[in-house]
Amino acid sequence: METRPHKRHSLPKRRLAWLLLVIMLLIGIYLLLSPVHVMFAKADNGDVLIAKRINADTHFSSRYIHSVEKCPIIEKYVVSADYVMVLMESWNCNFGAGIETQPPPGATDRLEDGYYVIDDIDKAFDDVLFHPVSIAEQQLTIDDETWEISREPFEGRTFRLFIEKETVLMYLWHQLSLTG
Numbered sequence: 001m002e003t004r005p006h007k008r009h010s011l012p013k014r015r016l017a018w019l020l021l022v023i024m025l026l027i028g029i030y031l032l033l034s035p036v037h038v039m040f041a042k043a044d045n046g047d048v049l050i051a052k053r054i055n056a057d058t059h060f061s062s063r064y065i066h067s068v069e070k071c072p073i074i075e076k077y078v079v080s081a082d083y084v085m086v087l088m089e090s091w092n093c094n095f096g097a098g099i100e101t102q103p104p105p106g107a108t109d110r111l112e113d114g115y116y117v118i119d120d121i122d123k124a125f126d127d128v129l130f131h132p133v134s135i136a137e138q139q140l141t142i143d144d145e146t147w148e149i150s151r152e153p154f155e156g157r158t159f160r161l162f163i164e165k166e167t168v169l170m171y172l173w174h175q176l177s178l179t180g
Helices: 005-032 168-179
Strands: 035-043 048-054 059-065 072-079 085-092 108-112 115-119 123-125 127-130 139-142 145-148 159-167
Touching: 005 168, 035 168, 048 139, 048 159, 048 168, 085 159, 159 168
Parallel strands: none
Antiparallel strands: 035 048, 035 159, 059 072, 059 139, 072 085, 085 115, 085 123, 108 115, 127 159, 139 145
């Protein structure tokens, strides 16, 4: 007398499995279409050189050898709560040849480990331009990741560093295009 009860129980299990699959698919679509903030380095021809997902309070810096004074220059930035790049510190080890030696209003200065440091600059930028060359030994560090921008594919190219809000899907697309 056991003919159909077994099949009746499998139909709700199939429906439940389909429902769970649809729910997981909708959650996946929602997550892929969620907005994130990305720091881009784009060359003047539109090539994406860096696409790095960031948060407010992301720290980044540029370090290079000054072309005349032949000393390191370090500029330290932070991403503000409204996703603007803010120059906070400038470090140099020499004076002259266009190297800033006067702190702007509100900033402070000090000497540390042979560097003249200007602190609390608090100057906002929508973008930062770079044109690295091999003799400058320039590096760009975003959080804990460093790029040697005095080498290919950056060397000799003007590029712009900026922040843009985009979907996770587009961010992943940029990541795939950078690896291929």
